[in-house]
Amino acid sequence: MTKTALFIDGVAKVYPHRTNPVRALKGVSFDILDNEFFTLLGPSGCGKTTLLRIIAGFEDITEGHVLLYGDDISSLAPNQRPVNTVFQQYALFPHLTVFENVAFGLRRLNRDADDIKQRTTAMLELIRMAEYGDRKPSELSGGQQQRVALARALAPSPKVLLLDEPLSALDLKLRQAMREELKSIQKQTGITFVFVTHDQEEALAMSDRIAVMSNGEVQQIGSPREIYNNPANHFVANFIGEANILEATATPAAGKKAKLTFNNIDIGTVELPQKLDGETNISVMVRPEHIHLSPASAKTKNAIKGRVKDVSYLGTDTQAHIDLPNQKEILVRMQNNALETNSFDVGDDVHVTFSENAIRLLED
């Protein structure tokens, strides 16, 4: 069994206000495992940063507890908690050199001078900036400042490292390089990372597990694959990647199975959580890349008829919106191939098909 590093136990946070107090967190509970790269993912205002600041000790808790390897740290001051933070704006001390920035936490912990020197040098080597120790933060590029902030937070060997959207200020190329670097540093150091981001691609690429948050609640927790392939609800389906949500009609079949029809076209048979009593409407999700388009002239079984509304060529992919007869539209993403078989034009009549394995059920 893997140990639990952090246990978030019914944490609620209310910002008081005379007329409308803000409930930033509505009692969330989950655990983060030892040596895990755990991501809190959600749109701005979902409560992810509030939760991170609660773990760091910058915000007090309205209700609930935070347990670090079994110890309740909820009432400790930030300097008493063995966790460190990489801040979004880096927050490197501008009056101190890079070396002194990285050594700051070790000095406060009263480590002996040799130890501080050795550990700080090792950290600067880890981020490949050993020669930059005498520089001031203002003399570094954004990416270098980011790495120093990381080294500074890692130097005291925290039990958990908190990262508050640390890549959001970097440009795209640097951001992608830093993803790799962060992930490999996490593996090298074996420290539990709690990473906050609103960027779903970043979350999918780096995390062992992701907690998707919205409205102060956790919507789903799982590996990137689970969250993308089996989103629990509408919010997760739409927030992670792109999703087509279809209102299908389910008719009872053998056992808990149900036959699904959409626009009176049979789209497949799925297993439901419980047996259906009669005909019901349910929403299902199909990812754009799991949908196949064929010309209207082709003989296709159980195809939904549609007309191409727009086509965007995206290099590796082509993306198209298809108008369906019932005023709805559906998004399709096709990988481009050497034969250019995906060349559809606006106004073309097409057949839309997908395998029943591509259908995902959503809770309301």
Added chain:
Amino acid sequence: MPAAKPIQRGVVTDMAVANKKMKWYPGFREITLACFFILYAPLIIVMIYSFNASQSITIWGGFSLQWYEEVFFGIEAEKFKKATINSLIIAIMAAVVSTVIATAAALAMVRGKAFKGKSLTFGLINLPLMVPEIVTAVATLIFFSVIGFDRGVLSILLAHIVFCIPFAYLPISARLQGISSIYEQAGRDLYATPGQTFLLILFPLMVPGILSGFLLAFIISLDDFIITNFVKGAGVETLPTAIFGAVKQGIKPNIMAISTLMLTVSIVLVSISYLISRIGRQN
């Protein structure tokens, strides 16, 4: 229009563009020059005539340093020396004490939690800037008489500390507002106690503001006449009151020499204050 030159990005260009736009207003240059003339012509004349060889304050009689010699070695030298020492002692002590108080006030106002009457407190801190100085002077004099406080260097010092606080407060609180609280959070996160966070992080970042607050308070104290004149005891003089006393018996060129010396000190200190705050901004 001449062909556009390649544009340098940044502040310099913005200011250059702004300056160019300013010149488009008719009369802008003339009004500016008139303002500068009225402000600085009297000062320049005083500076020039302090080197006058003649007794007259209007007729140029050649270059001489005799008035400076008289300031330092003449009959009145002893009086001015005493007044200068008083002024410097008072200005240094008033600047130190008011800077400490202003720093504490700025920390409470900018970093402290919201408290009842915060905006009232802010108003009270800055009120002395708006109250006519003569009113403060009379009130302070009455206050000292009522409580039976002996008038002398100490009464001047107390009055100076009080009116220097808002002047020291302004640059300090401006600087503090410009320091993101994220640095203090990072300090706390890296195991610094609240006291260490202040000493190791916030205070060093505040130093430029504190220094310019100190210098401003020093100049304001050194320069004060009205309040000092009311609360000083008989026989105690600061430099401004001594100069005023001397001028009452007629303007002699040695006053111009003293004024020029004071002006030089002020210019040097204000320049230092400006340079410090510029270095602070660059960090």
